[in-house]
Amino acid sequence: MKSPLTQFPISALLFCVLVMTSGCANERPSSFQGYVEGEYQLISSPLAGQLQTLAVSRGMTVAASATLFTLEHQNEASAVSEAEQALQRAENRLADLSKGLRPSEITALKARVTQAEAAANLARQERDRREEIFQQKAISREELERARKELASSTALVAQLTAELKTAGLGARPDEIRAASADVKAAGERLAQARWRVEQKTQRAPAAGYVFDTFYVAGEFVPAGYPVVSILPPGNIKVRFFVSETVVGSLAPGRLVSITFDGATKNYQGSISYISPQAEYTPPLIYSRETRTKLVFLVEARIAPNQAVDLHPGQPVDVTLEDSHG
Numbered sequence: 530m531k532s533p534l535t536q537f538p539i540s541a542l543l544f545c546v547l548v549m550t551s552g553c554a555n556e557r558p559s560s561f562q563g564y565v566e567g568e569y570q571l572i573s574s575p576l577a578g579q580l581q582t583l584a585v586s587r588g589m590t591v592a593a594s595a596t597l598f599t600l601e602h603q604n605e606a607s608a609v610s611e612a613e614q615a616l617q618r619a620e621n622r623l624a625d626l627s628k629g630l631r632p633s634e635i636t637a638l639k640a641r642v643t644q645a646e647a648a649a650n651l652a653r654q655e656r657d658r659r660e661e662i663f664q665q666k667a668i669s670r671e672e673l674e675r676a677r678k679e680l681a682s683s684t685a686l687v688a689q690l691t692a693e694l695k696t697a698g699l700g701a702r703p704d705e706i707r708a709a710s711a712d713v714k715a716a717g718e719r720l721a722q723a724r725w726r727v728e729q730k731t732q733r734a735p736a737a738g739y740v741f742d743t744f745y746v747a748g749e750f751v752p753a754g755y756p757v758v759s760i761l762p763p764g765n766i767k768v769r770f771f772v773s774e775t776v777v778g779s780l781a782p783g784r785l786v787s788i789t790f791d792g793a794t795k796n797y798q799g800s801i802s803y804i805s806p807q808a809e810y811t812p813p814l815i816y817s818r819e820t821r822t823k824l825v826f827l828v829e830a831r832i833a834p835n836q837a838v839d840l841h842p843g844q845p846v847d848v849t850l851e852d853s854h855g
Contacts, residue, residue: 570762574600579749580757609723740760785801
């Protein structure tokens with residue numbers, strides 16, 4: 530008795546195999562291999578200085594605003610103290626100009642006015658007396674003119690002191706007060722700059738994250754702008770994978786993907802955040818011979834921070850496209 534396979538024509542069997550193979554080749558794959566990548570935050574100070582304290586170590590998890598490191602800042606602290614004193618002096622000068630002379634100074638000025646008025650009265654009496662004597666031709670005209678000049682000088686002094694007494698209660702001139710106000714503003718800005726320099730010597734974590742690495746130890750000199758700590762916030766973790774040109778046209782930002790990896794106890798959900806507009810011949814990591822000769826496009830997906838903490842940069846993952854209509 531012949532087997533059912535021998536009874537089936539070989540040509541028909543080959544036709545079925547070709548049809549099945551052709552159908553599989555036309556199907557778009559929905560699962561791709563990829564890897565995890567992190568965008569690290571390199572924390573540095575815009576000012577140079579000796580590393581005084583390093584508050585974190587590699588492998589720690591830090592909260593947002595946690596202190597990371599402090600540079601030596603004695604000179605900057607001294608500059609703040611000096612700027613505070615300069616601001617205080619400028620404010621005191623402005624206050625003095627705004628309120629005029631002190632009461633004791635005004636009292637002394639009033640006394641000078643009284644003395645000048647008394648001297649002017651005596652000069653007037655002397656002038657009148659010499660006017661009479663001159664009419665009697667008992668003195669020369671030069672003596673009379675001398676008395677007249679003395680009266681004029683005494684009268685002018687009274688007018689001058691009276692004007693000074695009036696001005697003393699008004700404070701300084703408006704232009705002097707404006708100049709003093711400008712000095713106060715400039716001193717305040719210098720103080721703000723000095724305080725900023727002190728603040729920049731202590732750097733804090735901009736977000737909660739994982740301390741990936743530290744680059745200096747306490748006591749070393751750190752140049753301006755050189756990173757001291759590298760942090761990886763969970764929100765900066767992403768998955769990168771590559772899709773063929775037959776698939777990329779069906780993708781759009783926001784498309785949900787399912788992510789898993791070896792040892793995972795659950796699937797992690799992410800959403801596509803970036804699709805490269807440029808094709809590549811091979812991905813950076815070659816996963817199989819079949820992908821070497823195909824055009825591929827880079828795709829990135831973001832994961833919620835509370836789930837991204839389970840992923841590690843460089844870790845291989847499997848990415849599955851979820852139904853776009855789901």
